[in-house]
Amino acid sequence: MLNFLREEGIRESLINEIISFRNFYKIEEKFEYRIPNPKYNYYGKDVWEEAITALLCGENLLLVGSKATGKNVLAENLSAVFGRPKWDISFHVNTDSTSLIGTDTFENGQVVFRQGPIYECAKWGGFGVLDEINMAKNDSVAVLHATLDYRRIIDVPGYDKITIDEASRFIATMNYGYAGTRELNEALTSRFMVINMPNISLENLKKLLLREFPSLNEDYLNQFAGLFKDLQLKSENSEISTKSVDLRGLLAAINLMDRGLSADKALKLGITNKSFDDFERTLVEDVISLRIPTNLERNEIFKD
Numbered sequence: 056m057l058n059f060l061r062e063e064g065i066r067e068s069l070i071n072e073i074i075s076f077r078n079f080y081k082i083e084e085k086f087e088y089r090i091p092n093p094k095y096n097y098y099g100k101d102v103w104e105e106a107i108t109a110l111l112c113g114e115n116l117l118l119v120g121s122k123a124t125g126k127n128v129l130a131e132n133l134s135a136v137f138g139r140p141k142w143d144i145s146f147h148v149n150t151d152s153t154s155l156i157g158t159d160t161f162e163n164g165q166v167v168f169r170q171g172p173i174y175e176c177a178k179w180g181g182f183g184v185l186d187e188i189n190m191a192k193n194d195s196v197a198v199l200h201a202t203l204d205y206r207r208i209i210d211v212p213g214y215d216k217i218t219i220d221e222a223s224r225f226i227a228t229m230n231y232g233y234a235g236t237r238e239l240n241e242a243l244t245s246r247f248m249v250i251n252m253p254n255i256s257l258e259n260l261k262k263l264l265l266r267e268f269p270s271l272n273e274d275y276l277n278q279f280a281g282l283f284k285d286l287q288l289k290s291e292n293s294e295i296s297t298k299s300v301d302l303r304g305l306l307a308a309i310n311l312m313d314r315g316l317s318a319d320k321a322l323k324l325g326i327t328n329k330s331f332d333d334f335e336r337t338l339v340e341d342v343i344s345l346r347i348p349t350n351l352e353r354n355e356i357f358k359d
Contacts, residue, residue, distance in 0.1 A: 120252030
């Protein structure tokens with residue numbers, strides 16, 4: 056990952072600070088399996104430098120952006136770059152304090168405290184990814200206030216107060232417009248450094264596609280990247296919803312093509328069928344047909 060940062064042009068001084076961080080903060084062997092090995096890399100020099108600087112300064116991050124801007128990819132990449140175990144905490148309307156901090160349970164005939172993901176992450180110096188934090192009720196995330204601000208503590212009623220490990224960081228993600236989301240309250244927002252995640256550029260999209268599919272023919276590298284940007288533009292202009300603007304779906308579809316499925320069938324599975332509205336599916340099919348010929352086969356898409 057550090058070599059990848061150098062390829063992206065990240066300042067060497069920041070990379071050296073990351074190395075110092077990794078050397079200084081050791082990891083319990085039993086949590087090494089939690090250090091991620093990312094499948095995808097995040098591309099975007101400015102965002103990388105902002106995020107790294109904030110984490111090195113001991114701040115927590117809030118990544119805000121529309122679909123397919125790479126919020127979760129960046130969060131996973133940051134955990135890998137800093138060499139920290141990662142805890143994923145998915146928020147929803149039923150998230151409460153016990154699911155975050157922990158709760159009482161029976162063990163060997165005794166009542167003991169079963170540690171929740173926030174507690175474990177804070178105790179063992181992990182990176183906690185708070186996914187879609189604005190889907191939780193405000194009163195449930197209020198338990199995070201003392202965890203995320205200067206106090207850096209977790210006070211567990213009936214048990215003890217723990218001080219959060221100096222290496223611990225929390226990276227929250229949120230996407231406006233998803234069903235069930237709400238405005239994040241001001242008190243919680245103030246505890247984060249906020250990065251507004253930009254849409255992936257055409258150049259970086261091509262980098263991502265080539266990294267995943269090195270044998271991709273240059274003509275179709277351009278067409279697949281252009282197809283995604285076309286769908287993104289139509290969504291921004293409110294001609295279609297965001298359902299078909301699915302970068303994961305595009306990568307999965309190209310993988311299906313690599314296994315021999317024709318391009319139109321693969322794109323139908325990975326992109327077109329993500330919309331359940333007949334009219335919208337027709338619009339998406341029209342966008343695809345302008346870029347990708349019907350019955351396009353593998354030997355035309357890949358060099359080998």
